[in-house]
Amino acid sequence: MSEAARGVDPAARGTLLSVRNLRKEFPIKKGVFSRQVGAVKAVNNVSFDVARGETLGIVGESGCGKTTAGRSILRLLEPTSGEIHFEGRDVRAMRTSELRAVRREMQIIFQDPVSSLNPRMTVGAIIREGLTIHKLAEGAAADARVSQLLREVGLRPEYATRYPHEFSGGQRQRIGIARALSVEPKFIVCDEPVSALDVSVQAQVINLLEDLQNLHNLTYMFIAHDLSVVEHIADRVAVMYLGKIVELATADDLYREPLMPYTQALLSAVPVADPKSRKKRIILSGDVPSPANPPPGCVFHPRCHHPAKDVACMKIVPPLEEKAPGHFVHCIKQTPTTISWEQQKEAGGVHPPERYLPLAAVHG
Amino acid sequence: MTSPLLSIRDLRTWFYTESGVARAVDGVSFDVGAGETVGIVGESGCGKSVTALSILRLIQPPGRIEPGSRIEFEGKNLVTLPDAEMRRIRGNRISMIFQEPMSALNPVFTVGDQVAEVARIHAGLSRKKAWDRAVETLALTGIPAPEERAKQYPHQLSGGMRQRVLIAMALIMKPALVIADEPTTALDVTIQAQILDLLVHLQKEFGTSILMITHDLGVIAETTSRVIVMYAGEIVEEASATELFAHPHHPYTEGLMHSMPHIGHDQERLNVIPGTVPAPTNWPHGCRFRERCPYSWDLPEREHPPLYDVGTGHVSRCHLAREPERRNHPHEPLVVLEGVSAA
Numbered sequence: 001m002s003e004a005a006r007g008v009d010p011a012a013r014g015t016l017l018s019v020r021n022l023r024k025e026f027p028i029k030k031g032v033f034s035r036q037v038g039a040v041k042a043v044n045n046v047s048f049d050v051a052r053g054e055t056l057g058i059v060g061e062s063g064c065g066k067t068t069a070g071r072s073i074l075r076l077l078e079p080t081s082g083e084i085h086f087e088g089r090d091v092r093a094m095r096t097s098e099l100r101a102v103r104r105e106m107q108i109i110f111q112d113p114v115s116s117l118n119p120r121m122t123v124g125a126i127i128r129e130g131l132t133i134h135k136l137a138e139g140a141a142a143d144a145r146v147s148q149l150l151r152e153v154g155l156r157p158e159y160a161t162r163y164p165h166e167f168s169g170g171q172r173q174r175i176g177i178a179r180a181l182s183v184e185p186k187f188i189v190c191d192e193p194v195s196a197l198d199v200s201v202q203a204q205v206i207n208l209l210e211d212l213q214n215l216h217n218l219t220y221m222f223i224a225h226d227l228s229v230v231e232h233i234a235d236r237v238a239v240m241y242l243g244k245i246v247e248l249a250t251a252d253d254l255y256r257e258p259l260m261p262y263t264q265a266l267l268s269a270v271p272v273a274d275p276k277s278r279k280k281r282i283i284l285s286g287d288v289p290s291p292a293n294p295p296p297g298c299v300f301h302p303r304c305h306h307p308a309k310d311v312a313c314m315k316i317v318p319p320l321e322e323k324a325p326g327h328f329v330h331c332i333k334q335t336p337t338t339i340s341w342e343q344q345k346e347a348g349g350v351h352p353p354e355r356y357l358p359l360a361a362v363h364g
Numbered sequence: 365m366t367s368p369l370l371s372i373r374d375l376r377t378w379f380y381t382e383s384g385v386a387r388a389v390d391g392v393s394f395d396v397g398a399g400e401t402v403g404i405v406g407e408s409g410c411g412k413s414v415t416a417l418s419i420l421r422l423i424q425p426p427g428r429i430e431p432g433s434r435i436e437f438e439g440k441n442l443v444t445l446p447d448a449e450m451r452r453i454r455g456n457r458i459s460m461i462f463q464e465p466m467s468a469l470n471p472v473f474t475v476g477d478q479v480a481e482v483a484r485i486h487a488g489l490s491r492k493k494a495w496d497r498a499v500e501t502l503a504l505t506g507i508p509a510p511e512e513r514a515k516q517y518p519h520q521l522s523g524g525m526r527q528r529v530l531i532a533m534a535l536i537m538k539p540a541l542v543i544a545d546e547p548t549t550a551l552d553v554t555i556q557a558q559i560l561d562l563l564v565h566l567q568k569e570f571g572t573s574i575l576m577i578t579h580d581l582g583v584i585a586e587t588t589s590r591v592i593v594m595y596a597g598e599i600v601e602e603a604s605a606t607e608l609f610a611h612p613h614h615p616y617t618e619g620l621m622h623s624m625p626h627i628g629h630d631q632e633r634l635n636v637i638p639g640t641v642p643a644p645t646n647w648p649h650g651c652r653f654r655e656r657c658p659y660s661w662d663l664p665e666r667e668h669p670p671l672y673d674v675g676t677g678h679v680s681r682c683h684l685a686r687e688p689e690r691r692n693h694p695h696e697p698l699v700v701l702e703g704v705s706a707a
Contacts, residue, residue, distance in 0.1 A: 061552035061553065169408075170640065171640075198407035198408050198579065199407065199581075199623055200407065200636060201407075202624075203623035203624070203634040203637075206625075207633060210633070225552065225553070227553070227627060228625040228626060229625055231625065231627055232625040232630055232634065251630075255628060265554060266553060267627065269556065269557035270553055270582065271557075271580065271582025271585065271586045272582055272585060272586065272626075273582045273584070273585045273609065273624065274585055274609055275585045275586075275605040275606045275609055276609075277585070281561075283554075283557050284554045284558070288552075
């Protein structure tokens with residue numbers, strides 16, 4: 001499959017962000033000379049596109065690399081290798097001054113609304129900082145802009161003189177959103193923006209993010225572990241496991257017919273708020289292996305429940321291949337596959353690939 | 365049902381802070397029957413965890429359980445029990461599973477020692493016998509190679525494994541009641557599924573009663589038979605799980621259910637409960653949910669609602685029970701919804 005085909009361009013809105021073969025490794029050092037003895041492959045060869053105005057959801061469990069991926073794209077963490085293009089500009093090749101300029105267009109909202117706001121700065125000063133750094137406004141114009149931003153995120157302009165500790169979790173997250181919006185970005189990485197919030201407040205913040213997206217034509221990369229929140233907010237969803245994207249599809253396709261056995265298990269594991277639901281549950285055995293020492297072949301094979309799983313899964317690294325229009329899956333056993341049965345047999349395979357949809361009865 | 369295993373009457377746990385008296389738990393009454401799984405659901409600050417800690421008398425100053433509160437367990441009132449006797453109940457007849465498995469375990473002892481310690485203290489077992497019992501219990505919780513794992517330290521185990529160790533500690537004495545306070549909140553969803561599965565299985569096997577405390581309605585629906593909804597230090601609704609999810613009565617319960625996105629039932633826009641939970645030092649008069657409620661009228665302001673009977677075993681602290689037709693005419697809540705202004 002060509003690299004270009006991987007990033008679907010859903011509404012011909014044009015690609016805003018394009019990521020190719022992104023890797024981020026953290027060295028493991030040992031001994032007095034800090035000799036490098038290995039590396040944690042937090043993000044392991046990830047490629048995707050984000051279209052203008054789109055929300056790309058990234059889901060996965062702790063340690064899957066979703067947060068590292070988000071930060072590497074903004075170069076808050078320096079990627080080990082790979083290409084990042086934002087509006088055609090090569091982000092990885094940028095020098096500090098250029099990077100600062102592009103960061104005006106690429107912002108981030110953090111998970112923890114407590115630690116991401118400086119407790120010694122007033123809310124107004126927090127929001128103003130970006131305006132000053134990027135020389136967008138000063139003096140009375142900056143004050144007016146801060147008031148406007150506070151109103152936009154549903155807070156009173158008088159709050160500008162208060163300190164972060166005076167606010168609830170949901171209000172602090174609104175302040176973080178106002179800060180991100182202050183520099184008029186085009187793209188925002190939302191890194192678990194609602195995970196620390198209560199359900200009712202979470203809904204308020206999600207609605208706010210959607211309203212702001214419509215108002216300013218924003219593009220989001222929405223990172224979360226909560227599958228139901230991502231289904232609600234995202235147009236397309238990438239599922240990550242051990243540093244790799246294992247499935248990428250529109251939210252509708254992914255939730256209606258997940259094809260990667262990991263996604264199937266993940267979706268089936270979400271508790272349903274209906275005691276009468278007779279949902280089929282796939283309980284995965286064991287834990288996620290260490291990203292310092294990922295399994296060979298398919299990273300998911302030790303926990304996989306696909307009936308055709310065999311030795312070939314340990315030998316062949318599955319490509320992220322298109323199994324249905326716009327639906328990319330990392331699995332050599334889920335048909336159709338470009339890894340032929342002959343190739344699989346050569347690698348020791350004994351079960352031919354087959355279509356496996358264990359949740360189909362429930363959804364259909 | 366014969367007399368319940370646990371019977372709480374008018375529990376009030378107040379905290380005497382500098383900014384006033386925080387009435388964290390303010391007149392809570394409920395029962396847990398033998399072998400029953402009861403859920404308490406609510407958001408941060410509703411009083412669910414303080415209720416759990418009160419049952420085990422783990423409330424530290426400036427908090428205290430107010431006189432007149434009763435926690436009857438196996439015929440004793442735990443509120444007035446001498447400390448020595450309370451220690452014999454804790455970890456033995458009633459045990460607790462905490463949310464954060466890393467901070468609930470001691471990092472300098474092996475997990476086997478920590479599980480065995482419970483049996484040495486409460487059953488007076490020898491070191492060797494307690495260790496054997498610990499390994500047996502670890503095996504019950506599905507830990508592979510329990511003999512080996514028992515010799516490891518908490519940091520050598522994954523989050524899911526640590527939570528299994530805590531479950532083993534809670535179960536080693538075969539307690540009558542296990543209180544699980546957000547037992548899966550810190551875990552990933554696939555591991556959460558394993559742990560919930562284990563709790564349901566162990567509950568059936570031993571007939572232990574479980575009090576499941578969580579903010580997650582999904583966890584409640586999958587594990588409990590009866591549900592208590594708490595808001596602002598009070599019980600606002602109680603019903604069987606099937607009844608509650610089919611016919612939520614209290615506007616807060618209704619709001620909670622509607623504000624969470626459901627997989628496979630995506631809606632254009634999420635419903636929200638406007639505003640935030642009031643401060644526990646200053647609960648509103650009358651109905652505590654009034655300002656955030658889309659149905660409120662003058663009665664909820666004047667009169668604090670009692671728990672009305674609204675169906676078989678279904679109670680709700682909402683005056684709508686008296687004037688149900690008002691549900692057909694929702695209005696804008698009194699607190700202004702903090703939303704976007706397209707200015």
